[in-house]
Amino acid sequence: MSDSDYPFWSDEKTPPNQKVEVIAEDVIENTIENINLEDVEAKLTKARTQLILDQPFLGNLVLRLPLKAAGSWCKTSATDVKSFYYNPGFIDSLNNPQIKFVLIHEALHCALTHFARRGTRVKHKWDLACDFAINPLLVKEGFHPPIDVPIFRQYEGMIAEEIYPMIDDNSDQEPMDQHLYDDNPDKDQQQSDGGLREDQLQNENLEKTNKDKNPNTGKSPASQLAQQPAPLSPDEVDKLATQWQKNLASSAQLAQQAGKLDGEFAKLIDFFLQPQVSWQSLLAQYMSTFARDDFTYSRPSRRPGKAILPSLRSHQIDITVAIDTSGSISQDEIDEFISEINAIKANIRAGITLIACDDKISSESPWRFEAWEQLLFPASLGGGKGTNFNPVFNLINAQDVPSDVVIYFTDAKGKFPEFEPIYPVLWLVKGKERVPWGSRIQLN
Template identity: 55%
Template structure:
């Protein structure tokens, strides 16, 4: 299939999402589609800014499966998976995010693509809830690439390369001598050096993209970019949900998800447990011991805790006076 035919398939899948699933379609519209170089993108990928795809992979998918991969990447962005990992291991977090997103799409009637991670037991669970259930040695792989983040090993390697590139007195001396040689040689003295480097870098990037047959892999997001994009995607999520509810095509599972994200309810069980733990007396007591305990005073815990049972009645059958 030619490149324009793949683009036509992607456009048709996006249009069908807009008509049939306006919530997902509105989110997909926020991701510009770019053909990626096959050297790094084997299926699809996102950096929370664009949707990257492998030409041959999209060519092999049906139109229904193409809708799935588009909505899959859009939900990763709308749920701010790129900014919620924190201290967690990247591979396990990527698995948890896919296991949280895919049931939503399957339950909404979309046809999953090959090698999709799907387990019904994770229905209506967030990535944070799924993460502890994933084993450290789980060797499963997601069908897509989450390139908005990098794991700790990649980050350490890049930091070491930066230190090698900028370290040493010899490197500083060469960098100091190079501008003097450029100034004395004349030629490009009127043009700022930064602009010259930027223009050269852009031209090299364009040549690289053309030679590789697609866009090069973008760098991971910085912390400031993650914060800004998280706010933007939350606003986009609210706008897409409002449009879908007005058209009457908002799925029940998606509606619960949006309510949970935009209007989170207080976890009353955790708050009650925190309060009861704070007031519980389960520490050493300095009260005068009883005379009947003998002459020896031994250290011991004096607990005044009680076993309580809290029941929340939501039936409405009990009045305030009762």
């Protein structure tokens, strides 16, 4: 995928300063001798103060990261989850709204624990997925990014785990910042004469030049620049993930008290602060509560002995499984879901009625699988249109005997029935949308 496949931000209402350059791949050189570091830090401090007053949730998160001017290793901005690193030349080239965007961007990487969620995923793709999860959200909330930052609007409302498989493995797009928490730069590129890093050599040369210009000055601007920090250790990742969850909760509480927490950020907080339990475990626990296993004396146990013991009797339950085929659910996710349902139904003796629906029920639906039959995914479910949940519930309500439970696999972005049915409904939701009634399990 080429860079041209990505839509870039542009807004005539907030024109950039004349010094703004391409930041995705070009390095903005740190010409420190021409930049007043105090003035640059003052711009950052002003933007943080305004965020505290106008957006206390985001402002409190931003304040958790100390500001550190970086050496030439930093192209634009960066974070190691402990500090906010910045290229002074880059920050000096931005206007106030763009600086706010960059500050929030780095803080959200930390607050959403992107540094602890990569797992075995490819770093480059994961870094892109994290950026693509944050940037559309900030634009939607009215923040203005620097020029040439890709805003991939099709990822709006999605988290990094959902975006990751949608990114081309061969994408040449670069993240807008540097994610230092698990960065392992090539040592050959990091070293030069005498084993020193390139930015150290550049800073030493610059310091020598400044001393030659002003021999009475003991400290040059270059000596004030931070070196690139080491990646986080596993213990640091665990400790910082816990700390940033606390930061997220406390910042949300302060914003709620100020009456300034709503919109997408309120959804985001609910999503990331809920208990992190696998949906497979929750689904198994939920379905097991409907198993009709009970003891009865109508047929006493045949176990030998003088006492009359009850026998265990099991009754088959009927479950309706509905799948949203509007296009937001991937084939791999549906396959995993079907496999999980199949494993659970074998243990609780459940007959399954499978229904596929987008804005209307598939012409081939429903499919019926008895307790002893394997739940096989049909070759084609159709779909791809809008989402309407009413057809599924209308079909179930028309039956002589309704299902014992309905499980709906969806992103919850659709038209719900006005009234809650009398039978239990379980929503397995991909994304952050809420449901008006029934029980909800988070898929991702």
